[in-house]
Amino acid sequence: MSITTFIIISIIKSLAMVGVLLTAVAYSVWLERKVSARIQNRWGPTRVGPFGLLQPLADGAKFIFKEDLTEPHVYKPLYIAAPMIAMVFAITSISVIPFGNWLTVGPWGTYLQITDLNIGLLVVLGITSMGVYGVALAGWSSNNKYSLLGGLRASAQMISYEVSLGLSLVGVLIMAGSLSLRDIVDAQGGVFWGFIPRWNIFHGQTLAFFIYLISAYAETNRTPFDLPEAESELVAGYHTEYSAMKFAMFFMAEYANMVTVACLATLLFLGGWHGPIFGPPILQAVMPVIWFCLKVFFFMFLYVWVRWTLPRFRYDQLMAFGWKVLLPLAVANIVYTALVVAMRAQYPGRF
């Protein structure tokens, strides 16, 4: 492949990925409003377009035309930079997520992924860990006690749960023997006994999956761990002083993070794009992407479902749960997985 084609294909892939991600973000908000309405026996948005499908566009227009207030008491440089930091890191992490296998269009072929790195998983974790700054700086630069408390809570919570989140992934890495997301997905192909897929969740990593899921909810500041923006005690937490598009950027960053975390859960535990393939050749070519999207959708739905089912934790409960329950469980999972893998290597065929 010549360098020009490579650059053109990369640009097309990047634009498509960002476009899909931002659309997914907009429609996750719509999904959240619709599902929460269903759960509360209401209709949700119905006025703009069929089933309220154009509601995200209307919301976006509203955010753009609202007055952009900057209070006189804020620390201006960081107050303006904070939503940008949150948004940039939330979008960047999508760059190493693979969402399908090799695709051939005429003479050109490409992996359905912006770029495949041999440290792909670490890149996602690194970028996510940088996203904390957006929230922390927003809280501090607003010069408001509620914002500061929200920002502090958010950063403390995200650091605490990042530890158990990272450790819950080690089991998967031991099984796959690679940090590349593509290799991890490839290691999950095939089936047990003809019908159970060889996904990591059915392959000894069930505990790790639930640790990851719980930590991911805390990482993205979603209920039952949404203490950084607990309305009843902190007004709106770190984004109390933000309005218009700056507020919308925090909102979009939160939903983009949710999408990334859902993609990661799909890739690491639910076998990525693996699934039954059937039908005519064209359908077969797009089936993996459809499977991937369905699994991600399942996680997005789960987010909303959990939000309207569980009440909020208390702050000390949150910290105790992270450090005293999730962390030991994650370490135990690493020891168990390492033992089983080592035994298998030592006595082949007996485990």
Place this chain on the structure above:
Amino acid sequence: MLHLILFLFFATICVAGAVNLLVQSHPINSALSLIVVMGSLAAEYLLLGAEFLAAVQVIVYAGAIMVLFLITIMLLNAGKEERSKGSRVATLLGIPGVTIGGLLVAWTLLGRSSTTHSVSIGALWGDPKSIARLLFHDFLLPFEVTSVLILVAIMGAVVLASRPEAVARGPRKDAE
């Protein structure tokens, strides 16, 4: 060529961040400049082909440790530092010292330019597998000893942070 341009780009950012760290009078701005320094160092590691080290540098230093710095600064609500005139000893000894040190380094490097040569991408073993082999095979004992040392430090921190009367009383009895 591209390699050199990227190196110079990130090196400039790194040095600028370090200078800004000293110049800024507000602790938060200094901490943020330190994050920039850490991040550009990670990019330099990446240029050497040490991708694992680069990722860990971002996750651990720029991501976790600096967040703790920020939290501490925010909790203490540290304000702007006051500018002092600076001590005369520092001016008299510091500037000549730094100049002599810099000249020494330059002289050593230039004097041996025939034996030293620049590193190219991938010249170092930086992939996770070879680092794991170094850590868990060649240097297993120092690695494990370091982790025990860190454990001792953590225990010391717990003892220091807990209230003195609680330590003096010893473990709480359930009968009381």
